[in-house]
Amino acid sequence: MPEITKLIHHYLRHDKKFPHVWCPGCGIGIMLGALIRAIDRIGYEKDEVVLVSGIGCSGRLPVYVDFNTLHTTHGRALTFATGIKLAKPQLKVIVIMGDGDAVAIGGNHFIHAARRNIDVTAIILNNSIYGMTGGQSSPTTPYGMKSTTTVYSNIEHAFKISELAVTAGAVFVGRGTVYHAKLLDSLMEKAFLKQGFSVVEVISHCHTQYGRQNRLGSAVEMMKWQRDNAIPVEQSLKMKPEELEGKILIGVLVDRDLPIYQEEYEKIRERAKASAERG
Amino acid sequence: MLLQGNEAVAEGALRAGCRFFAGYPITPATEISEILSVRLPQVDGTFIQMEDEIASLGAVIGASLAGVKAMTATSGPGFSLMQENLGFAIIAEIPCVIVNVMRGGPSTGLPTFPAQGDVMQARWGTHGDHPIIVLSASTVRECYDMTIRAFNLSERFRIPVILLIDEVVAHMREKVVFFEDEKIEIFNRVKPTMPPEWYIPYEDTPSGVPPMANFGEGYRYHVTGLTHDIRGFPTSRPDEIGPFIARLHRKISSHFSEIQMAEFFLTEDAEMTIVAYGCVARSAKRAVIEAREKGYKVGLLKLLTLWPFMRNAIEKVLQTSKVLLVPEMNMGQISREVKRVNQGVAKVLTLNKVDGTIITPSEILSRMEEAL
Numbered sequence: 001m002p003e004i005t006k007l008i009h010h011y012l013r014h015d016k017k018f019p020h021v022w023c024p025g026c027g028i029g030i031m032l033g034a035l036i037r038a039i040d041r042i043g044y045e046k047d048e049v050v051l052v053s054g055i056g057c058s059g060r061l062p063v064y065v066d067f068n069t070l071h072t073t074h075g076r077a078l079t080f081a082t083g084i085k086l087a088k089p090q091l092k093v094i095v096i097m098g099d100g101d102a103v104a105i106g107g108n109h110f111i112h113a114a115r116r117n118i119d120v121t122a123i124i125l126n127n128s129i130y131g132m133t134g135g136q137s138s139p140t141t142p143y144g145m146k147s148t149t150t151v152y153s154n155i156e157h158a159f160k161i162s163e164l165a166v167t168a169g170a171v172f173v174g175r176g177t178v179y180h181a182k183l184l185d186s187l188m189e190k191a192f193l194k195q196g197f198s199v200v201e202v203i204s205h206c207h208t209q210y211g212r213q214n215r216l217g218s219a220v221e222m223m224k225w226q227r228d229n230a231i232p233v234e235q236s237l238k239m240k241p242e243e244l245e246g247k248i249l250i251g252v253l254v255d256r257d258l259p260i261y262q263e264e265y266e267k268i269r270e271r272a273k274a275s276a277e278r279g
Numbered sequence: 280m281l282l283q284g285n286e287a288v289a290e291g292a293l294r295a296g297c298r299f300f301a302g303y304p305i306t307p308a309t310e311i312s313e314i315l316s317v318r319l320p321q322v323d324g325t326f327i328q329m330e331d332e333i334a335s336l337g338a339v340i341g342a343s344l345a346g347v348k349a350m351t352a353t354s355g356p357g358f359s360l361m362q363e364n365l366g367f368a369i370i371a372e373i374p375c376v377i378v379n380v381m382r383g384g385p386s387t388g389l390p391t392f393p394a395q396g397d398v399m400q401a402r403w404g405t406h407g408d409h410p411i412i413v414l415s416a417s418t419v420r421e422c423y424d425m426t427i428r429a430f431n432l433s434e435r436f437r438i439p440v441i442l443l444i445d446e447v448v449a450h451m452r453e454k455v456v457f458f459e460d461e462k463i464e465i466f467n468r469v470k471p472t473m474p475p476e477w478y479i480p481y482e483d484t485p486s487g488v489p490p491m492a493n494f495g496e497g498y499r500y501h502v503t504g505l506t507h508d509i510r511g512f513p514t515s516r517p518d519e520i521g522p523f524i525a526r527l528h529r530k531i532s533s534h535f536s537e538i539q540m541a542e543f544f545l546t547e548d549a550e551m552t553i554v555a556y557g558c559v560a561r562s563a564k565r566a567v568i569e570a571r572e573k574g575y576k577v578g579l580l581k582l583l584t585l586w587p588f589m590r591n592a593i594e595k596v597l598q599t600s601k602v603l604l605v606p607e608m609n610m611g612q613i614s615r616e617v618k619r620v621n622q623g624v625a626k627v628l629t630l631n632k633v634d635g636t637i638i639t640p641s642e643i644l645s646r647m648e649e650a651l
Contacts, residue, residue, distance in 0.1 A: 017512055047497050052341075063501055063512060068494040070344065071503035071513075072337065073367050079334040083341025083349065084494060086325045087299055091345065091495045109337075112330040265325065272320035 011036045011046070013066050021060050025219030027178035027204030031125055032061060034181060034202075035094070038188035050093045052081045054101035057132045057206075058125040061096050075106025078113040081120045089262050092192065093120040099140040100130050103159045107139070114168035114197050116261045121191045121198045124161055127206040135209030146213045162201045166254045171196035173253040177203040179226035180250060190252070196260045203230075203248055280457065284422045284449040285310035285352075288378055288442070289318065291426030292350055296465055297376070298324035299349035301338035303331055303357060306390040307446040308380040311352035332357035336364040340373045344502065346493030348430060350376035355384045355397055358404070365439055366405035367504045369527070372437035372481070372491070374468055376429045379441060380449040381557075383635050392635030393446035395557055398612040401441045402586045408524065410531040412440045412538055413586035417560040419453045425583065431466040432538060436530055437488055443585060445608065447558035447637055471498060481523070482509045487530030531587060540583040541592040545571065549578030551647060552596040553604045554617055556582040558637055563606060565640035570647055577647060585613070593620040602650050606630035606638050626650070 001009070008014060022028050039049060049067040053059040055074035062069035068091070072080045077095045085093045102110050102124045113120070129147060130136040137147035139159045147154065162175045172194040174187035184202060191198035205211060205222035216222050226248070233251035236244055282290070289311050292300075300315040302308075316326040325342070329335040335351045342349040353361065358379045368375055381397045383389025397404075401413045412432050416425045422444060429440040471478045471490040480500045482489050492498030505513040506520050514520060531538065545567060546552055555563040560581040570577045580596050582589060596603070603625050605614035614629045621627050630646045632638050 016510070046499060047495060050494055063503070066499055068499050069501045070341075070494075071501070071505065073363055073504055076333060076337045076364065079329065079337025080341035080344075082327070082329075082334075083299065083301065083338035083343075084345045085341075086327060086338070087342035087345035087347040087349070088493075088495050108330050109334055112334070265320070269320040269323060272317065276321040 007036055007040060011040070011066055013064055017063050020064055022057060023208045025207055026057070027127065027202070028057060028061060028125060030178040030181050031123070031184065031202045031204065032064070034184035034188050035123065036065070037185050038192055041189055042192055044092050048090065048092055050081075050084055050091050051096065052077045052084070052093065053096040054098070054106060056098040056101050056130065058096050058098040058101065075101050075104070076109060077101070078106065078109045078120070078122065082113060082118050085118055085120050086262065086265070089119070094192070095120055095122045097122060097124050099124065099126040099128065099161065100138040103161055103164065104139045111164070111168040114165055114170040114199070117169060117171060117196045117258050118261050119196055121200070123188070123200045123202060125202050125204050126161055127204045127210060128158075129206045129210040131206045131209050135206075135213055147210070148213070162199065162253050165199040169197070169258065170199045170254065171258050172198035172255050173201070174199070175201040175203065175248070175250050175253060177226040177230055177248065177250060178205070179223045180230060183250060187252070190255070194255070196258060280455050281452055282419050282455045283310065283452045284416070284419050284444060285380070286314060287419045287422035287455065288352065288426045288444070289314040291423040292376070292430070293318060293322065294423070294463060295348065295427040295430035296467070297348045297350050297430060298322065299339065299342035299347045300325070300351065301327045301329050301335040301342070301349070302351045302353065303329055303335050305354045305357045307382055307449050308352045308354045308378065311378060332360035333363060336361045336368070336375070336377065339375045340364060340368050343373050343375045344494050346496070348374070348434070350378065352378040352380065354380050354382045354390075356387060358397060358400065362405040366407060366409065368439040369405065369409045369411070370504055370506070371502050372489075373439070374433040374437055375439045376426070376433055377439060377441045378426070379443050381443060381445045383633070389635045391446070393558060393608060393637060394633065394635070395445055395559065395608040395612070396633070397443060398585060398609065401443055410438065410528050411586055412436070412438055412531065413584070414440065414442050415556045415583060415585050416442065416444050416448055417557050417581065418448070419451065420455045421583070422448060423455065427463060427465070428540070431464065434466050434468040435488070435537070436534065437468065437491055438531065443557070445557045475499070479509050480511045481507060483522070483526050487526050487533065535587060535591070538584060538587060539589045539591070541589055542581040542583065543596070544579040544581065546578030546580060546596050547599070548576055549596065549600050550576045551602040551604060551651060552578045552580050552600040553606065553643065553647075554580045554582065554593070554613065555606055556585060556613065559606050559608060562638050562640045563643055566643035566647065569640065569644055575647065575651055582613070588616045588620070590620050593617055597621065597624050600625055602626045602628060604628045604630060604643070604647060604650065606643050606646070608632050608638060
């Protein structure tokens with residue numbers, strides 16, 4: 001059996017939920033592949049992995065994978081994940097979100113999960129649009145672009161998700177694109193292994209909505225754009241700010257160690273017990 | 280022991296086995312958070328203050344799904360924010376307890392004043408057709424007992440249970456007696472015992488309540504807020520949607536006798552019965568005692584379960600009573616239900632107060648005397 005078939009057989013709910021809901025050419029499948037390869041390389045047991053999602057195209061991902069899977073309310077995935085992780089710290093909790101999910105409706109939960117340094121990994125599929133509801137503008141739709149709710153032009157400025165995560169206190173932040181699949185594999189592996197709040201931003205394309213409305217071509221053409229406009233973080237250090245205008249920085253943006261919520265809370269338990277004994 | 284209502288809620292939760300609390304500060308419920316932030320880590324539990332009430336209930340549901348009994352506490356404005364995830368807990372059948380210490384509304388309203396304005400929101404606040412269990416308490420001891428009961432019902436029926444108390448009961452201190460040999464029943468959710476490949480997470484059972492596998496215990500399954508089939512996967516098939524929604528309702532409607540709880544005080548021969556709950560039931564009891572001294576045949580029906588509404592209890596007092604009086608600190612939320620059940624049999628009177636002050640025994644007494 002080829003390696004890929006073994007992975008599919010072992011990790012996907014191939015006998016239950018396929019075919020999937022995503023459009024042909026969507027980048028989510030590449031992200032899912034990277035996620036499974038990273039989990040397989042690390043060697044987590046399926047029983048110890050919890051996959052939590054919000055609402056949208058990305059929100060449908062957990063249904064296809066044979067882990068403990070939870071499809072929550074829009075934007076709230078990280079709050080459910082926080083409860084799971086604190087209640088059962090031995091579980092590996094991975095959260096899948098879209099750009100609207102993570103930084104519009106769920107923006108507050110995102111920055112607070114990062115600030116607290118809860119030991120979960122957030123994977124954010126950023127395709128610059130609300131895909132499932134039919135192509136409305138999201139907080140990552142670039143200035144001047146079109147969507148079904150900005151048919152004249154988008155006058156808002158886009159969030160930079162990874163930079164936001166760095167500022168909010170995430171201990172590991174990596175960004176890749178679905179074109180750079182090998183990089184995604186390694187970013188996910190690093191993020192899963194990192195203790196604390198880790199983030200992987202996956203730049204993807206929505207040719208069905210964003211691409212069509214902005215005449216950016218097919219999925220292949222949009223992936224070529226990713227190839228041509230991605231700059232590795234190391235290389236960017238040697239470049240001038242004007243050269244980086246409109247480019248996507250890919251690679252590891254931050255990798256640092258900060259106190260983890262669960263470990264800190266364990267100390268609180270010890271203090272609380274000592275205090276109770278004293279009366 | 281001298282105890283405050285909110286303290287009794289916290290102690291009741293610990294007694295019921297609650298080991299996780301997520302909340303957001305809000306008057307007049309904050310004491311519950313503060314006490315549990317001290318007490319939970321002492322018993323290897325977890326307290327976390329979240330960024331808002333939406334997040335609080337999200338974390339509570341997550342913890343419960345991981346197998347830990349969990350709760351949150353809030354007041355009107357926070358309860359409004361919780362409606363979204365409340366619906367999730369209902370459709371995904373995740374046990375959890377939400378305490379709402381009611382204050383005056385709408386909106387920010389009257390943070391430090393009592394009210395009973397959230398009775399209908401507790402019933403219908405989250406969108407869609409759904410069952411719910413809502414309990415109330417009118418004494419500090421009842422705060423303790425009803426919190427335990429809320430956890431038990433929640434675990435038994437896999438449904439969020441709301442405990443509605445009011446600012447008066449929450450902040451009142453009174454003597455509470457706990458006996459050492461008290462038998463308190465604690466119910467824990469039924470878990471699957473079959474091998475994982477046989478487990479069908481949302482399969483119908485005679486009780487309508489399927490066994491619940493906690494995450495990480497070998498039963499890998501899907502949990503979603505989408506309408507789902509018996510395996511937990513999203514469905515749009517009418518032949519799967521209908522039976523699922525019907526089961527959600529049936530698991531509650533076929534167990535009214537286990538869920539519903541009321542107290543009858545001097546109602547056997549009562550020609551007039553007061554129907555009350557929360558702090559108003561205290562004033563009503565006083566009014567009944569004083570009216571009896573004057574020779575009036577009156578009684579009190581104190582509701583401890585607000586939803587599902589206690590049709591049986593109302594029908595029972597209608598056997599003798601020609602008049603029902605429903606005093607409430609709202610514009611008439613339970614009285615509408617009483618009228619619905621009454622169907623014109625008796626005269627249903629209301630006494631409504633929404634000015635931030637409690638309804639006093641003398642106010643109830645004079646309303647009774649008007650009618651008698």
